[in-house]
Amino acid sequence: LMKDKNDFQLNISWFIHIHEDDIPLCERKTVTDFCYLLDKSKQLFNGLRDLPQYGHKQWQSYFGRTFDVYTKLWKFQQQHRQVLDNRYGLKRWQIGEVASKIGQLYYHYYLRTSETSYLNEAFSFYSAIRQRSYYHQVNKEDRPELVVKKLRYYARFIVVCLLLNKMDLVKVLVKELSEEIEDYTQRFNTEDQLEWNLVLQEVAAFVEADPLMILNDDNAVVVISNRLQEGGVPPLEQGMVVGQLTLADALIVGNCNNQVKFSELTIDMFRMLQALEREPVNLATQSSKPGTLEPNEKPAKRENPHKYLLYKPTFSQLYTFLSASFKELPANSVLLVYLSATGVFPAGRSECEGPYDFGGVLTNTNRDVVNGEMVQKRNQAQKEMHCLHPGDLFPFTRKPLFIIVDSSNSTAYKNFSNLFGQPLVCLLSPTKTGNIFNICLTFFFSFR
Known part of the structure; x- marks a missing residue:
């Protein structure tokens, strides 16, 4: 610890000017x-970013240490704000950056744990940044990198609001982001102007992707959540026993060409991940102050299935995550694999009818996609290598497996073999009316 502090003195030497003797020792220590x-x-x-993205335990201690330091930092700047303002020159955008990092921590902790309550914690910090105008003065400084921090904050806040179904707020944030991007592009001639305009287009398309509107008796729009409501679990059918199998892990894969998306979340992935979650509980109401809950505290045992969200994974990435989920799957548990991906069809009729002869779904590759759907092979005698064939999933049927294929070539999985006698379900989309399948997907799931 002392070595770190000694090395760090170089980073703060600028604040101690010629009049360092005039700065009280206690205030100097506060800044240090x-x-x-x-x-x-x-x-x-x-x-x-260096932590493994898969596995349940390897990253928890590191997240705990990070939360601990940020909690100390946040409390410290609150307790010593006047000294930091006067002696360090602390700016409001710097406070906003700390709050934004804490919001990102909670969001990524939600992605790691699937506990939706941490989304509320992320929302509380992001919302506070906007309400307290932490980034307001950024636009007055001639520093484009600070404006980019503000734009990234807006993009992250929009993602959290989308996941919490706060659609009215999303529309307000999109409007504000649009104004910020316009101001940014007018003031600075930077190379990322097209990228930010693309972000705007993506989020606008994402918001408009679901044209279905539900009105109440007063003709007001009602936002319906796809998540499982408290007390909304359907009753068991007669003869069914609770707890025989539990949905524990889920891989949600999105690799459709030209599908509406925002960030690395396609509309199909967005709908499916919500169908596998319970409504979030606001953890802040259970702690003494909002945003102070430690990540290892839990309000009650109400775990959601653990999820991996894979946007356009390569075959090796997909297989790595599948293997990790399979390895850590608890006893009496089910692994769900949801594949929303472009269909890969065989180039010609095969004399065999094996698990690698009907194509499958696309995995990520730099090769061109023909007609938006079909990937052609250079050598018709060989199987498509950038494809998840039904046979690729056979090893994972050694444990209970639930497969959902939402693809133009879902029929490739219709004769999926159950080689090991474990529970196996294959739910396949129609190949021509996939939109109806998407609407109905939510009703197939209830987990206990």
Whole structure:
């Protein structure tokens, strides 16, 4: 710890001017401690990207340490705001950056744990940034990188609001983001203008992707959640026993060409992940102050199935995540694999009818896609290598498996073999009326 602090002194030397003797020792220590916490928090946050994306346990201790440092940093800047303003020159956008990082932590912790309550925690921090105008002064500074921080904050806030079905707020945020991007592109001649305009187009298309509107008796729009409501579990049929099998893990794969998406979340992935979750509980109401809950605290045992969201994975990536889920699947548990992907069809009629002869669904590749649907092979005698064939999933039928294929070539999986006698369900979309399948998917799921 002392070594870190000694190394860190170089980063704060700028704030101690010629009149360093005029700065009381206690205030100098306050600034030093703040800078140390700020630097440590950045190191830990940057280290998150190096953690394995799969597995349930390897990353938890690191997340815990990161949460701990950010909690200390947030409380420290609250307790010593006046000293930091006067001696360090703390700006409001810097406070906003800390709050934004905490929001990102909660969001990524939600992705890791599937506990929707952490979405509310992310929302509380993102909302506070907007309400307190932490980024308001950024536009007055001639620093495009600060404006980009603000734009990224808006994009992340929109994702969280989408997942919480706060559609009215999403529309307001999109309008504000549009104004911010317009101001940014007018003030700075940067290379990322087209990228930010594309972000706007994506989120606008995402919001408009579902034309279905439900009105109440007063003709007001009602937002219907796809998540499982408290007390909304359908009753068991006669003779069924609770707890025989539990849906524990789910891989949600999105690899459709030209499908509406925002960030790395397609509309199909968005709908399916909500169908596998319970309505979130606001954890802030159970703690002394909003945003102070430790990530290892849980309000009650109400776990959602653990999920991996894979946007356009390669075959090796998909197989790695499948193997990790299979390895860590608890006893009496089911692994769900949802494949929303472009169909890959065989180039010609095969004399055999094996698990690799009917094509499958596309995995990510840089090769061109013909007609938006069909991937052609260079050598018709060989099988398509950038494809998840039914036979590729056979090893995972050693444990209970639930497969959903939403694809133009879903029929490739219709004769899926159950080689090991374990529970197996294959739910296949129609090949021509997939939209109806998407609407009905939610009603197939209830997990206990």
